[in-house]
Amino acid sequence: xxxxxxxxxxxxxxxxxxxxxxxxxxxxxxxxxxxxxxxxxxxxxxxxxxxxxxxxxxxxxxxxxxxxxxxxxxxxxxxxxxxxxxxxxxxxxxxxxxxxxxxxxxxxxxxxxxxxxxxxxxxxxxxxxxxxxxxxxxxxxxxxxxxxxxxxxxxxxxxxxxxxxxxxxxxxxxxxxxxxxxxxxxxxxxxxxxxxxxxxxxxxxxxxxxxxxxxxxxxxxxxxxxxxxxxxxxxxxxxxxxxxxxxxxxxxxxxx
Amino acid sequence: xxxxxxxxxxxxxxxxxxxxxxxxxxxxxxxxxxxxxxxxxxxxxxxxxxxxxxxxxxxxxxxxxxxxxxxxxxxxxxxxxxxxxxxxxxxxxxxxxxxxxxxxxxxxxxxxxxxxxxxxxxxxxxxxxxxxxxxxxxxxxxxxxxxxxxxxxxxxxxxxxxxxxxxxxxxxxxxxxxxxxxxxxxxxxxxxxxxxxxxxxxxxxxxxxxxxxxxxxxxxxxxxxxxxxxxxxxxxxxxxxxxxxxxxxxxxxxxxxxxxxxxxxxxxxxxxxxxxxxxxxxxxxxxxxxxxxxxxxxxxxxxxxxxxxxxxxxxxxxx
Numbered sequence: 001x002x003x004x005x006x007x008x009x010x011x012x013x014x015x016x017x018x019x020x021x022x023x024x025x026x027x028x029x030x031x032x033x034x035x036x037x038x039x040x041x042x043x044x045x046x047x048x049x050x051x052x053x054x055x056x057x058x059x060x061x062x063x064x065x066x067x068x069x070x071x072x073x074x075x076x077x078x079x080x081x082x083x084x085x086x087x088x089x090x091x092x093x094x095x096x097x098x099x100x101x102x103x104x105x106x107x108x109x110x111x112x113x114x115x116x117x118x119x120x121x122x123x124x125x126x127x128x129x130x131x132x133x134x135x136x137x138x139x140x141x142x143x144x145x146x147x148x149x150x151x152x153x154x155x156x157x158x159x160x161x162x163x164x165x166x167x168x169x170x171x172x173x174x175x176x177x178x179x180x181x182x183x184x185x186x187x188x189x190x191x192x193x194x195x196x197x198x199x200x201x202x203x204x205x206x207x208x209x210x211x212x213x214x215x216x217x218x219x220x221x222x223x224x225x226x227x228x229x230x231x232x233x234x235x236x237x238x239x240x241x242x243x244x245x246x247x248x249x250x251x252x253x254x255x256x
Numbered sequence: 257x258x259x260x261x262x263x264x265x266x267x268x269x270x271x272x273x274x275x276x277x278x279x280x281x282x283x284x285x286x287x288x289x290x291x292x293x294x295x296x297x298x299x300x301x302x303x304x305x306x307x308x309x310x311x312x313x314x315x316x317x318x319x320x321x322x323x324x325x326x327x328x329x330x331x332x333x334x335x336x337x338x339x340x341x342x343x344x345x346x347x348x349x350x351x352x353x354x355x356x357x358x359x360x361x362x363x364x365x366x367x368x369x370x371x372x373x374x375x376x377x378x379x380x381x382x383x384x385x386x387x388x389x390x391x392x393x394x395x396x397x398x399x400x401x402x403x404x405x406x407x408x409x410x411x412x413x414x415x416x417x418x419x420x421x422x423x424x425x426x427x428x429x430x431x432x433x434x435x436x437x438x439x440x441x442x443x444x445x446x447x448x449x450x451x452x453x454x455x456x457x458x459x460x461x462x463x464x465x466x467x468x469x470x471x472x473x474x475x476x477x478x479x480x481x482x483x484x485x486x487x488x489x490x491x492x493x494x495x496x497x498x499x500x501x502x503x504x505x506x507x508x509x510x511x512x513x514x515x516x517x518x519x520x521x522x523x524x525x526x527x528x529x530x531x532x533x534x535x536x537x538x539x540x541x542x543x544x545x546x547x548x549x550x551x552x553x554x555x556x557x558x559x560x561x562x563x564x565x566x567x568x569x570x571x572x573x574x575x
Contacts, residue, residue, distance in 0.1 A: 007369030011355075011362070018357035018398070080352025084414070087316040088370040089341040095370075248320050251274050253313075 004090055008098035016106065025063040029110050032056040033117040036180065041122065050126050050210040053114045055180035058203055060110030061145065062173055066166050068103045069149035072096060073157045073240075083253050092244060093150075093237050100149045104142050111138075126210060133218055134209040137202060140222050144198040144229030150236025154243050178203045198228040262330035264422045264453035265292040265315060270324035272310050272477075284310040286477040287324070292455060292470075294421075297448050299468035300457040301488075307477040308457040309348075312426045315455070316346040329421055342372070345420035347411045349427030356400035360391050360410050363399060364417055371418030378417075385413040390439070404431035412443065422453040429463065441467055461562060465489050495557040495565050496537040498529040500549050507547035514539045532565065 016022055036052035073096070076082040085092065118124045128134055156165060174180065176190070177199030183191055184204075194200040201224050208215035215221075247253050267290040273281040285307045292298045300308050313319035315328055317337045325332065331339040355363050361382060368378030386392045389409040399407060408431055415423055425444075429437050444467050447454055458464055464471045465488040473480040502525055503511075511520050511529055516536025521528050529540050537554055544552050557565075 003375060004369055004372065007366060007375075011358075011366045011369075014358055014362050015355070079355070080348070080350070081355065083313070083316075083318045083348060084346065084353055084367075085370065086318050087341055087344070087346045088367070089338055089372055089418075090370040245320075248318060251272075251313075251319055253318050 001091075001094060004094055005098045008095045009102045012099040012102040016103070022068045022103075023064065023106065025060045025067065025107070026110055026113060029056055029060045029113050030117045032059060033114045034121060037118055037122050037124075046124075049118065049122075049124050051180070051182075051207060053118050053126055054111075054203070054206055054210070057111040057114040058177070058179040058199065058206070059174055060114070061104070061107045061141075062177065062179070062199065063170055064103060064107035064110075065100075065145055065149045066152065066169055069100045069153050071156065071166075072099060072153040074153075077157065077253065086244065086248070086253060093240055096150055096153055096240065097146060100146045100153065101142070104145045104149065108138060108142065128210060129212050130209045130215065133215060134206065136222060137205045137209060137225070140225040140229070141198070141202045141206075144202070144225050144232060147229040147232030147236055148198065151232055151239060154236055154239040157243050157247065173197065173199060176200065182207070196228070198225050198232070201225045201228070262327065263291045264294045264296065264329055265290065265298075265455060266325075266327040267291070267311075267315075268325050270311070270314065270326055271322050272307075272314060272319065273322045284477050285314075285321070288474075288477070288479045290472060290479060290482070292453060294453055295448065295451050296469045297444060297454045297456065297467055299464035299471040299485075300455060300474055301459075301461065301464050301471050302457075302474035303459065305476075306474045308474055309426055310477075311474070312346070312348075312424050312455070312457060315340075316344055316424055317341060318346075342418070343421050345415035345418055345423045347415035347423070347425045347428050349408075349411075349430040351404060351407050351431065354399050354407060354410060354414070357398055359396045360386060360399055360402070360413075361395040363410065364413055367414050367417045373418070381417060381419070385416055388443075389413045405433050405436040408432050408440075409436065412440070420452065422455070423447060425454060425456045427457055427459070429458065429460070437463075461488055461492055462556065465492065490534055491562050491565075492556050493537065494532065494534045495562055496531050497555040497557065498531070498537055498540045498544070499553050499555060500527050500529075500544050501525050501551035503527040503544065503549050504547060507543065507549060510543050510547065511540060514543060 033053060033056040036056055037049065040046070040048040040052050073082065076085060085095070115126055118126065175186070176194045177197050178186070178194060179199060182204060183194040183200045186194060201221055205215060205218065205221050267288055270285055270288040271283065272285040273283050275281045288311065300311065302308050310319065314321050314326055314333060317333050317340050320334060327333070328340045329343040331343070333340050355366070364382040364385060365379060368382055373381065386395045389412060391406065391409060391413070394402070394406070399410060402410065408428065412428060415425065429440055432440060441463070444454055444456070456464070456467065465485045468485055470482055470484060471488055472482040508520060508522065508527060511517060511527070514536065516531050516533030517540060518530040518532035531537050531540065541552060541554070
């Protein structure tokens with residue numbers, strides 16, 4: 001199974017190299033970073049600079065997940081390869097998870113990119129007083145992101161207009177995930193909704209990692225991210241199986 | 257179940273319906289019974305929409321049947337999907353089904369992993385297949401730069417990557433040039449000599465005649481008959497058509513009287529003679545040559561034409 005996982009990772013890396021448009025969000029991240037940094041610095045709020053850098057990076061991670069992972073099954077179907085994949089003895093869920101994992105890891109380059117833009121164009125550096133916790137948070141976030149993406153990749157197979165979904169799911173999640181504006185600043189009635197989205201826990205914890213004082217309740221907060229990831233994985237895998245069975249049943253595996 | 261003794265394909269009362277919004281369901285397969293022995297090359301012959309691809313998709317577990325059973329190498333296609341998938345290779349016709357931005361080698365290496373081959377074994381097999389299909393020289397170029405025939409050969413390589421006991425080829429020669437089609441026929445003969453079972457769908461009666469041990473005719477989802485290629489050959493010669501130019505009127509009269517001639521039609525300078533009996537085409541040619549006609553050609557009947565004749569003559573209860 002490990003060999004299959006790495007073969008799928010290698011395949012996804014080759015696909016990304018041949019189709020760089022899938023990583024378009026890594027190209028747009030400088031614009032986002034510049035816009036956010038310009039706003040906070042011109043408002044005299046240098047204390048919010050780390051928020052701006054982190055916000056742009058997390059938006060990139062989410063946008064990449066939506067764009068690439070959302071289209072994963074759909075593009076196989078469109079290209080006529082889904083039939084061959086289903087006729088092969090490889091567990092489909094392993095392929096999907098492996099490929100989404102690589103995309104998620106690559107999208108985290110956005111963090112470094114955003115920090116680099118801040119340093120090159122604005123001369124600011126972002127200190128990381130808690131690097132270990134930051135790394136752990138990123139790992140847990142990657143796990144939850146892969147789980148959440150597996151839901152999207154399954155769900156978008158059923159949606160006739162996957163791209164409309166992709167577009168409309170970006171900004172609500174930027175907001176509800178507290179990527180730029182912390183959840184605590186959102187209207188009270190919206191906060192419970194935010195708390196079931198792992199990104200809101202991730203964003204808060206990452207911001208805390210950039211503060212000098214030790215983040216409170218780090219372990220339980222990490223556990224919530226992982227827990228939400230596990231739920232997403234379970235939902236994604238169940239949905240994938242159900243949807244694949246459904247399209248085998250109704251004869252819509254391919255478009256031909 | 258011991259799978260080596262069982263037929264490679266065993267289909268009983270297999271049916272598949274597609275539901276349609278606001279309309280009665282369309283029956284793509286209707287109570288199909290079929291058995292294909294191990295090591296047999298079996299042709300599935302039928303026009304577009306006959307149900308050939310539907311049957312292939314069910315056999316390779318991509319589509320679920322509505323009713324009936326289908327076993328491949330002894331494994332049920334609904335309940336033992338993993339065992340079925342490990343024992344078959346599938347090649348769908350057309351240009352889709354490949355990762356066109358990747359190279360042929362990258363495509364095949366990925367597929368070898370999907371067929372659960374250890375990396376070293378898979379990579380070795382990829383190189384063998386690239387050579388066997390004549391793609392070795394362009395193995396590292398993106399597939400999108402390949403000709404249609406090359407893509408088709410890559411499809412075949414993909415079908416063989418898992419070293420399958422049974423290979424399902426759905427319209428494999430679509431888009432192949434004559435040389436590639438000849439090479440393909442050679443490949444199918446090699447596969448037979450290796451003891452593999454091949455289920456081949458095609459429109460081309462001559463191809464079925466040349467390659468298959470037995471041929472099943474399918475139309476409107478029903479299996480009409482399973483025949484030997486010899487019978488197919490007889491159909492081909494029986495329903496041959498002769499075309500001739502500048503045929504004198506008295507020769508046309510003679511042609512109408514030749515035994516086995518079903519009809520003679522004239523359009524401008526061209527006279528077309530339809531035959532309905534084996535050997536009749538030869539007699540027609542003799543009359544034409546004896547009458548001084550030198551611009552003559554013979555045309556083999558299309559599948560649809562043979563269908564019309566065969567179904568019409570037999571009065572098969574297809575409905």
